[in-house]
Amino acid sequence: MKTSRFFLAGLSSVALLGTSACVTDPNTGEQKISRTVLGGVGGAVAGGLLGGVIGGKTGRIIGAAAGAAGGGYVGYRMDQQIKELKEQTAGSGVDVSETDGGEAILVNLPNGVTFATGSYTINQTFRQTLDNVAANLVQYPNSLVDVYGYTDTVGSSDSNQRLSNQRAQAVSNYLTSRGVSSSRIRWMGFGETRLAVQTGDNVAEPLNRRVEIKIIPFDQDDVNAARANQ
Template sequence: MNLRKTSILAVCGLTLLGACAPAMTDPGDPGMSRTAQGALAGAAVGAAVRGVRDGDSRSAARGAVVGAAAGAIAGNILDRQAQALQQSISNPNVQIVNHGSYLQVVMPDGILFATGSAAVSGPAQSDLYAVARNLNQYPNSRVEVIGHTDNTGSAALNQDLSQRRAQSVAGILAAAGVAQNRLAATGRGFNQPVASNATEAGRAQNRRVEILIRPTQ
C-alpha cells in the first residue's frame, strides 16, 4: 500500500476511534473499550476488502469508514450486553468474559449439577433464566452451550455426561424463551481442560458449562 493510501486510512481510523474513545491514545492499551477495538478491527477489514476489490485508495478509505462504524456498533453492543449480564446474575462464581467478538459465560458445574448428574439445580436455574432474558433482549446472536468435565472416569462416560449437561442448560434457555434455532448444545468431555487434572482444584475448574454468545450482525 502506498503512502497516500496509508495516510487516508490512518486519518479515517483515528477519526473514528476518536469518536468512540476520545481519551484513548494507545491502540494497544488493554484498557481500550470493545467499542474502540471493534472500530479499529472494522476499519482494517473494511479498508482491506474495499481496497482489494476496487483497487484504489478512495475505496479503501470508504471501506475503513464503513467497517469502523460497523465494528464500533458491534463492540458497543457487546459492552452493554456484558454489563447487563454482570448485573443480572446473582452467583459471583459465574464468569462473564468479553472477548471482543463474542461473550463467554462460564458456569462451574458445582453450582449447576450434583456429582454425576445432568439435572440443573434450582438456584442455578434462576441465573440461567437471567441469561435467557439477556439473550432475548439482545436477539441478534447465536448461542453455543458447551459442556466440559474433568478426566475422572472413562472418555465415553465423560463425553455423554458433558453432552447431557449442555443439553440441560440449553433446554432451560429454550424454556425461558430463547429461540431453538439460536441454540446449539455440544459436549466436549475432558478434551478441553483449562487447568491441570492432577489436582482437585484443577479438576473443579475443568468441570464447567460455557455459554458462548456470538453476534450475527
C-alpha cells in the same frame, strides 16, 4: 488494483478509529476502542476476527437475523450486556468475561451449583440464575449462542464425553424453553479434551467441570456478508 483499494480502505478505517472510536467502558470506566465503530466501518472485517462458532457463522447468522434488530449492535451495547449479565448473576458463582479478543462474551457456569455430581439435570436452585441469563439473551437478540460442556478426567473418556454432551444440551434446551430462539443456539460437548487446568489432585480439578455459554454478537454488516456468501 484490488490490493490498493483494500489498502486505502484499511487506512481510512484506521483514521476513523483514531479520531472517533473511543467510548467509556461501563464496567471499568476506562476509555477503549468502540466496537460499534468497528462494526460501522467494516462489520464483515470485524466479524472475521471472531473465534470459532459451532457449525460456522454464515447460515446461523441468516437464521438468527430474522428475529434480531440488526444495526450497530457490536460495541457499546455489548459492553452494557456484560455489565448487566454480571449484575444479574452476582453471587451465583457464574463468571462473565470477554473472549475472542473482546469480540464475544463468555458466561462460565460452575459445575457444583449447576448440576449434581454425575447428573445433567439442572439444579432447581440454579434455575433462577439461568432465567436471568435467558432474559438477557432475549433482550439482546443480535447474537449467536454456543453452549459448551466440559468434564474432568475422572472416569472413562466415553462417559465424560456423554455427560458433557448431555449437560450442554440441557442448558441449551433450558435457554430455548425460556424464550431464546432456537435458531441462535447450538451446543457441543468436549468431554475431557479441553481442560481448564492440568491437575489430578482433585483440588483444582472441579474447575474442569463446567458449562460455558459463548455469546457472539453480529450486526447488519455481518448479516449482509453472510447472505452474500450463501
